[in-house]
Amino acid sequence: MALNVLIVDDSPIARAIILKALRICGVSLGDIHQAENGREGLAILHEHAVDLALVDINMPVMSGEEMLEKLRSEGSAPGPTVIIVSSDHSVTRRQKLLRLGAHIVHKPFTPECLRDVLEALPLGREVMSL
Amino acid sequence: MSRAVAIPEYLLREVAEGVFLTEAFMFLLSDEPPAEMPEYFPHSRAIIEFQGARTGMLVLGLDPGVNHELAANMLGIADEHGDPEAEQREDSLRELLNVICGNLLPALAEPEAVFDPKPPRKVDPQEYGDLVGPLGRCGHTVLQLDSGLAELELYLD
Numbered sequence: 001m002a003l004n005v006l007i008v009d010d011s012p013i014a015r016a017i018i019l020k021a022l023r024i025c026g027v028s029l030g031d032i033h034q035a036e037n038g039r040e041g042l043a044i045l046h047e048h049a050v051d052l053a054l055v056d057i058n059m060p061v062m063s064g065e066e067m068l069e070k071l072r073s074e075g076s077a078p079g080p081t082v083i084i085v086s087s088d089h090s091v092t093r094r095q096k097l098l099r100l101g102a103h104i105v106h107k108p109f110t111p112e113c114l115r116d117v118l119e120a121l122p123l124g125r126e127v128m129s130l
Numbered sequence: 131m132s133r134a135v136a137i138p139e140y141l142l143r144e145v146a147e148g149v150f151l152t153e154a155f156m157f158l159l160s161d162e163p164p165a166e167m168p169e170y171f172p173h174s175r176a177i178i179e180f181q182g183a184r185t186g187m188l189v190l191g192l193d194p195g196v197n198h199e200l201a202a203n204m205l206g207i208a209d210e211h212g213d214p215e216a217e218q219r220e221d222s223l224r225e226l227l228n229v230i231c232g233n234l235l236p237a238l239a240e241p242e243a244v245f246d247p248k249p250p251r252k253v254d255p256q257e258y259g260d261l262v263g264p265l266g267r268c269g270h271t272v273l274q275l276d277s278g279l280a281e282l283e284l285y286l287d
Binding site for chain 1: 149225
């Protein structure tokens with residue numbers, strides 16, 4: 001099985017780092033989609049089958065937090081597994097994101113940090129060759 | 131009344147050092163700031179403004195060599211595969227500042243505090259002067275890296 005992945009971050013370099021980390025983690029990658037903000041990310045999710053979304057918080061146009069809220073409010077389908085990849089350390093925001101079903105990786109992160117989160121997910125264990 | 135208090139230099143240094151190391155494999159040459167600052171520094175500067183538990187701004191300035199190494203390392207571009215483009219250098223500056231800011235803000239308030247940083251952006255010297263003028267500088271450090279200097283400034287209302 002290969003994962004269809006969406007990476008949402010306004011920084012192309014940050015998206016490249018996340019993609020590189022996924023590859024270092026040994027994730028079997030299928031389609032790779034990229035978006036610069038939450039609105040673009042939602043549009044991609046409406047048009048493509050995505051298994052895993054890695055989403056920044058602090059972005060122009062629509063933040064990752066708003067994107068996740070809208071995604072959950074749309075409701076019926078389970079949607080992709082969402083990992084928030086952000087430097088935000090607020091306990092309050094973290095609790096809110098966890099309630100919305102997201103997993104969290106703090107920037108700066110190493111590939112090992114991302115691997116630890118992925119390994120804890122059923123979806124991750126299926127697609128990682130470690 | 132301003133709630134601004136001085137933020138210890140070591141705190142800014144520790145946060146910035148950790149981010150440079152993890153994001154770009156860049157190490158500090160010294161635990162101390164340089165004795166003298168070069169005349170033309172920094173070459174490029176970005177700011178990130180934040181609101182919420184505290185209101186203020188964080189500024190990161192880089193030597194050209196540091197910005198080049200930063201972008202090349204973040205992208206994983208070896209020298210023989212070409213130099214990072216100007217847009218990539220600017221993106222690396224903004225992204226590094228974004229991550230430093232996120233890791234520094236918790237030290238400015240209680241853990242439950244929520245901050246709302248705006249997306250970071252590059253500024254020219256004129257805009258930088260206009261922005262920091264009304265604010266009080268609460269923290270400052272200069273890092274010595276292999277490829278040059280990096281300066282971090284914290285301003286709070």
